[in-house]
Amino acid sequence: MRIFFFCVVFFCSAFAEDLPDSTRLFKLNEIVVTGNRLLTESRKLSSSVQVLDSLELHSVNGSSLADAVKFQHGIFLSSYGSTGALQTASLRGLASDYTLILIDGERFNTFQIGTVDLGIFPLSNVERIEIVNGGNSALYGADAVGGVINVITKHAVTENSLSAKYSLGSFNFQSYGIEAAQIVHKIFLRANLSIERAANNFPFTFSDGLQTQQLKREGADYSSKIFSGEISSSVTENIFSRLSLRLSEADRGQPNAVMNFIQNNRARILDKNAFLTFKTDWSHSQENIFSLQSSYQYKFQNYSDPALRIGGKNVDAVYYNQMISLTPSVQTSFDGGNKLFAGIELVRGIISSNELYPRRRDQFSAYVSSQFEIQNIFNAVFYPAVRYDTYSDVNGDFCPKIGINIGVTSFENIRIRASYGKNYRIPTFNDLYWIEGGNPNLHAERSLSGDVGIIGSVDWIGKFEAEAAYFSIQTKDKIVWKPMGGTLWSPVNISAVSSTGIEANVRSSFFKDGIIIQWNYTLTNSIKTSADVPNDATQGKRIPYLPKETAHLLFTGSFQNVSCNIRYSFSSFLFTQADNNPQKILSAYSTIDGNISFQFSALGVRSTAKLEINNLTNEEYTFILNYPVPLRNYRFSIQTTI
Secondary structure (H helix, E strand, O other): OHHHHHHHHHHHHHOOOOOOOOOOOOOOOOEEOOOOOOOEEHHHOOOOEEEEOHHHHHHOOOOEHHHHHOOOOOEEEEEOOOOOOOEEEEEOOOOHHHEEEEEOOEEOOOOOOOOOOHHHOEOOOEEEEEEEEOOOHHHHOOOOOOEEEEEEEOOOOOOOEEEEEEEEEOOOEEEEEEEEEEEEOOEEEEEEEEEEEEOOOOEEEEEOOOOEEEEEOOOOOEEEEEEEEEEEEEEEOOEEEEEEEEEEEEEEEOOOOOOOOOOOOOOEEEEEEEEEEEEEEEEOOOOEEEEEEEEEEEEEEEEEEEEEEEOOEEEEEEEEEEEEEEEEEEEEEOHHHOEEEEEEEEEEEEEEEOOEOOEEEEEEEEEEEEEEEEEOOEEEEEOOEEEEEEEOOOOOEEEEEEEEEEEEOOEEEEEEEEEEEEEEEOOOHHHHHEOOOOOOOOOOEEEEEEEEEEEEEEEEOEEEEEEEEEEEEEEEEEEEEEEOOOOOEEEEEEEEEEEEEEEEEEEEEEOOOOEEEEEEEEEEEEEEOOOOOOOOOOOOOEOOOOOOEEEEEEEEEEEOOEEEEEEEEEEOOEEOOOOOOOOOEEOOEEEEEEEEEEEEEEOOEEEEEEEEEEOOOOOOOOOEOOEOOOOOEEEEEEEEEO
């Protein structure tokens, strides 16, 4: 199969002449804001920032945020099944609750639980994604320990348009979407609606050690509905305002681990979410910009399982979360490329549940991020930042960070960068206030993180770009759930974890980006360094369910109106137990995904047809023990725009 892959690369490159300029997928010098809250070239930042623009998002298979980020370096995506199943992202060898998810710069993680399910987050209204690897509590506060994923929704409306999309695929997958954009005087309007559903009754092989049978997954069906709308306008020449609303609902089966040949999956989870944001930018001058941003989030979740009884009653957990924030900020630019960004953040979070004690959390934060540039023989950019957070129910923290990026003024192709800072993660409402075993005496986890790397580019035949970095994250007072007698578990601050590793990314492009070959590799060593009990068998062992090595290879080729994308992915084996029992592992695996799309126009109507194939080699693998994932599967979609 690998020979076939490289033959495809050679074959497509032979025909790649006079290619369009519009096939740009990933560039190291993208202008990004997530890295330091200031618009900066990514190659001049002190840490790695990966940018996925609209063309990159179009090139991936699938339709969710999970599908978009899983091939990026430093990220490991964990999945409990197929489309619509729970999928979470881990950055730099840390668990998924150390990853902060933002929408247009606003926090999307709730105080109740630290993770965000990327499997039910559609790409239909996403313009680009910026991924910052490494700790960023000095910029974004709690939970930004492994990194930050900032989802930037579609903003600009350049013309009136109406588009519709339909998809169908394996296991009764169907998707419908419609998007409209309208300009009325100086008011810009956009609305997007998408509906997805699938039975997810995919076949898989199960063995109990004595016999093997081919089964079909049961109780994994799902349906989701997403609406997003935006209204924006330039009130005056210097004031721009934007109001956006995101409504979502996902109803999913939650099948259990497969332990025998009979499945009795009746558990379901219902998620409803409303996310409202408002932002006003006032440009007093080109050098001074004042912003006022606010958000409101309402999240409802219901988990029920008629087949499971606890305390004499069926499991039927209900959670109501509300979060409201207000963030005024100011940005000032000085001579010589120097910039300063400062702001405060006020947040209130409320939880109500039959599983948790009702609680409220108030947060006050103040932060300063800056950029100072020195131009002489060397071009050096410094990024000092600091943030202070305080909370009503837990201890906050004071988090400084310093970053530097250096290059030779007369030779800008190679730059060296480094950063070092303090980060933390606060206990969730589940950790503190779970009725059956929460621990209200928990305090925040603390970490120190640093990285150093090099980034460079050269024009030779085509364009060659590369970056590599070494990182280290040392975490103490890690929250671990421990048995407290009988079936009761409770969280305590007892563990310490060391996560170190190497990230590398290489990209080559030819024929005006008509042919792109990109490779990335991540080596991560996440070790539990503490002993929680005498003779602790888990001390010095790798954290379970995190691979030591991952690698991805991407090929993209375009000729006139046809483009194809092939992605090869490798993950090393996983331990499934904290003591690293060699008998309890998930095997290493490799997968190949691919797609081909064709654009055509008729009578002023632009259309795109796309065929996707996932797991081309029919590889059997799992991310979580006894949670099967689909074998080879297909999807076809067509989108029309007028």
